[in-house]
Amino acid sequence: xxxxxxxxxxEGHANHERWVLSYADILTLLLALFIVMFAISKxxxxxxxxxxxxxASSFGQANLAxxxxxxxxxxxxxxxxxxxxxxxxxxxxxxxxxxxxSNQEALQREKARQAQAExxxxxxxxxxxxxxRQLKAKGLADAVTMVVDxxxxxxxxxxxxxxxxxxxxxxxxxGTKVLDLIAPIIKGLPNAITVEGHTDNVPISGTYASxxxxxxxxxxxxxxxxxxxxxxxxxxxxxxxxxxxxxxxNKTVAGKARNRRVAIVVLPLxxxxxxxxxxxxxxxxxxxxxxxxxxxxxxxxxAP
Numbered sequence: 672x673x674x675x676x677x678x679x680x681x682e683g684h685a686n687h688e689r690w691v692l693s694y695a696d697i698l699t700l701l702l703a704l705f706i707v708m709f710a711i712s713k714x715x716x717x718x719x720x721x722x723x724x725x726x727a728s729s730f731g732q733a734n735l736a737x738x739x740x741x742x743x744x745x746x747x748x749x750x751x752x753x754x755x756x757x758x759x760x761x762x763x764x765x766x767x768x769x770x771x772x773s774n775q776e777a778l779q780r781e782k783a784r785q786a787q788a789e790x791x792x793x794x795x796x797x798x799x800x801x802x803x804r805q806l807k808a809k810g811l812a813d814a815v816t817m818v819v820d821x822x823x824x825x826x827x828x829x830x831x832x833x834x835x836x837x838x839x840x841x842x843x844x845x846g847t848k849v850l851d852l853i854a855p856i857i858k859g860l861p862n863a864i865t866v867e868g869h870t871d872n873v874p875i876s877g878t879y880a881s882x883x884x885x886x887x888x889x890x891x892x893x894x895x896x897x898x899x900x901x902x903x904x905x906x907x908x909x910x911x912x913x914x915x916x917x918x919x920x921n922k923t924v925a926g927k928a929r930n931r932r933v934a935i936v937v938l939p940l941x942x943x944x945x946x947x948x949x950x951x952x953x954x955x956x957x958x959x960x961x962x963x964x965x966x967x968x969x970x971x972x973x974a975p
Contacts (some may be wrong), residue, residue, distance in 0.1 A: 718759025788895065788946035791939045795824040798856070798937065802826065805852050814849050820949045824937040828890065831928055836874055840888040842896060850893065854900030857937060864907045866894045867934040871927035872914040893933050
């Protein structure tokens with residue numbers, strides 16, 4: 672007798688809600704993540720120190736960095752006790768001063784900085800007064816104008832009929848007298864000094880290709896005369912600015928005469944910001960590079 676064929680069991684209905692399980696797993700993981708984040712954000716100082724001591728007991732010196740972190744959390748100097756009860760100091764190469772300074776300490780530092788700036792400004796003003804007295808005694812007061820600003824002490828020496836003839840870079844006798852008077856006063860200073868040559872905006876012809884060359888040569892001439900009078904070559908430099916840093920307008924005869932000058936700038940030892948001196952409209956002079964043999968001259972080719 673032939674066997675009856677078994678009826679195939681019907682396929683089960685597809686489960687369209689499997690995504691619920693995956694979604695629930697994701698929510699569970701996120702919940703666990705937030706719980707862990709919350710837990711580690713609330714550090715129990717006492718338990719943390721106990722953990723550090725336990726680690727020290729187990730691993731000895733290997734946990735000194737951890738001890739330093741525990742000490743820095745409560746404002747101490749990173750000293751903890753080891754398993755013998757003795758104090759241990761963290762290695763010197765682990766920085767513990769990374770914590771931000773207090774407002775009071777920041778205020779004290781700012782007051783100290785301002786005191787230094789005011790002291791330096793006073794020293795430069797005293798130097799200015801000394802040069803003024805010497806110039807007046809020699810009848811050369813009209814040849815120089817001076818100001819103490821954020822750049823330092825700026826001694827502007829007019830070139831016309833004092834330092835140089837028009838279009839020339841050879842020192843005149845009156846210019847030599849002025850420099851011979853200034854050099855002994857500034858030669859013993861610890862300050863860096865820069866000599867700046869300036870011209871008006873009238874194009875030049877003849878010996879020099881442009882006012883850049885003329886201003887740089889005049890600055891170098893003054894520099895060399897100061898060096899000959901024992902001003903240290905390691906503290907002095909020269910720069911030529913042509914007509915790019917005028918003191919007055921180039922539209923009048925008087926303004927042009929004022930712009931034709933050589934400036935001897937005694938740079939401050941510290942920033943004069945906050946000392947009460949006037950802000951400079953000439954721009955900051957670049958710090959002079961130390962010279963070991965010959966003073967360097969810079970012919971600046973860009974407008975400030």
